[in-house]
Amino acid sequence: MTDGGNRGFDLVRLLAERGAERYDLHTRHLNHQLPRMLHTLGFDKVYERAEGAYFWDADGDDYLDMLAGFGVMGLGRHHPVVRRALHDVLDARLADLTRFDCQPLPGLLAERLLAHSPHLDRVFFGNSGTEAVETALKFARYATGKPRVLYCDHAFHGLTTGSLSVNGERGFRDGFAPLLPDTAVPLGDLDALRRELKRGDVAALVVEPIQGKGVHAAPPGYLRAAQELLHRYKALLIVDEVQTGLGRTGDFYAYQHEEGVEPDLVCVAKALSGGYVPVGATLGKDWIFRKVYSSMDRVLVHSASFGSNAQAMAAGLAVLAVMEDEEITANARRTGDLLRERLAALVDRYELLHEVRGRGLMIGIEFGRPSSLKLRSRWTMLQAARKGLFAQMVVVPLLQKHRILTQVSGDHLEVIKLIPPLIIGDAEVDRFVTAFTSVMDDAHSGGGLMWDFGRTLVRQAMAHR
Missing domain, CATH: 3.90.1150.10 (Aspartate Aminotransferase, domain 1)
Structure with a gap:
């Protein structure tokens, strides 16, 4: 084992020697339009x-x-508490990602997350918000046996193919078809939602309580009424809290501003990371998870190579502790x-x-x-x-x-x-x-x-x- 003081790789030195090349490196090797845009705006x-x-x-x-x-x-x-947690988890040298054991940190983080949504029972951990949405889409379609997912005009739920299918901004979708079967409905329009549900092929509605694009909140009473409609037609309510969750709107989740709303699936990510280690989580009801993971043959039917890794779990636990301690x-x-x-x-x-x-x-x-x-x-x-x-x-x-x-x-x-x-x-x-x-x-x-x-x-x- 290499001594920590005898490093062949010196990150501090590398940044000191090459850090000034940051915009040129990006232009040559990454998205060449980003430096160009930043320079045009004076954001470079x-x-x-x-x-x-x-x-x-x-x-x-x-x-x-x-x-x-x-x-x-x-x-x-x-944040010093999150930094310390990451140092501690690295120093612990845990047997992480063996894939054939059950580590304590994922269960502990799931327990803490679920405490904020008492009507939900289980968690799947991925690596991002778009993965959290992908998981919810897959679980909803499998659990209901229906193919179509509704979303709202101007919604943003991610940029991978599944989440892009429920993205309400045409500029992101253009050129990437065909996508999943889906239909956009106006945010707040219960009649449009009812019309689509009557077709009998809808698995779920995925909705942001406050849309990130334009900062438009769902009208008062909409989420609860939509939930009742969806359940009447045996469809699910998926609430995307990737940006609005973890205290952003003044409640732990934005859907909690409206009494009686209990989504079937909730997507979180972003702030759960503490800004350090990418993490996404899909929270859901017990019956949905039991249907997806219905037998030992299906134990790995939905998984993620880096999901539930120790660093992400430690960061998430630290974030939730800070949120409580510092109000x-x-x-x-x-x-x-x-x-x-x-x-x-x-x-x-x-x-x-x-x-x-x-x-x-x-x-x-x-x-x-x-x-x-x-x-x-x-x-x-x-x-x-x-x-x-x-x-x-x-x-x-x-x-x-x-x-x-x-x-x-x-x-x-x-x-x-x-x-x-x-x-x-x-x-x-x-x-x-x-x-x-x-x-x-x-x-x-x-x-x-x-x-x-x-x-x-x-x-x-x-x-x-």
Whole structure:
């Protein structure tokens, strides 16, 4: 065994020697369009380190993270409890992934997860949110004996073939057909759901309690009514909590905001990882799992090579412990309410600001057509080139001028989505609201660098038509 102090491979040295090549390496060997896009937007920063809700660049300037790695960093980056758990599990040198034994950590994590959904009984661990959805689709089809899965317009459930089949965004689906048999229904439309169920071939409806694309919540009462309809036609309710789960919306799961909702299958991932080790989980009712794993011959009928690995399980256990000890869900509810209220108070002040919506620390800021002639002509120019350009015009100065990282909520959407680490507090709310107010002031002044950048975006959009 090689001594830990005598390393043929030195990661620290490798990063020191080659770290400056990061964008060139990506251009040559990975997705060449990503560096190009980042350079166009001025997002090609070099972040040297991160902790909690902040990054720092080589000059020592801090950046507030209001993106949380698309929701992965629920506890922020490098939480000491999660770090310690991973060191401990590596030092324990467990006999991991033997595949012919039962290790304790998966059972312990399943027990802790299920405690937050008392009506569910069993867990399958995979490696990502899309795998959690794939598992739910397979289990629903097998358990019901029906082929078709319904999903909602504008839904996002992942990008592998099964999860792509229930993806409501055409841009992701184009060119990858044929997919699974499926049908989109409008979020909140019970009549459309009933019409499809009457055909008798529906296994399940998969739904996000709050859609990530655009931050649209299911209407009050919809989930419970949909559940009752589905069960009447012997179909299942699958709730995708990959982004909304683990405290994001101010409850442990977003479906818990509505009384009486008890999904048959629930998908989680992202924040369960602690930001370190990819993990996905599909929680379900006992009868569904017993039907899928109906005999010893079917014990491996659905499995994952790295599923339930010790590092992922340790990270998940640490995350749940931190959430309880530090009252993370309550903080997301309180801080989210504060941030949303302060932003909503700006709607009457800025004609370009249309609506602020969401729950907890999942907030959508939507822009819309202004009333004044000067701003309306500029808005029309942007919309003619490509919808979503104004939201991008807001995101860029938030980063460039105010060092705050955000995202546009989806292609062709004039919506910014805020999904910061759930540990942020009043100071971060103040910093964001102050910066956002400044950007809105610039936009409504009708001139300056923001609209100059808008013209650059228009040229880019027109060039790629």
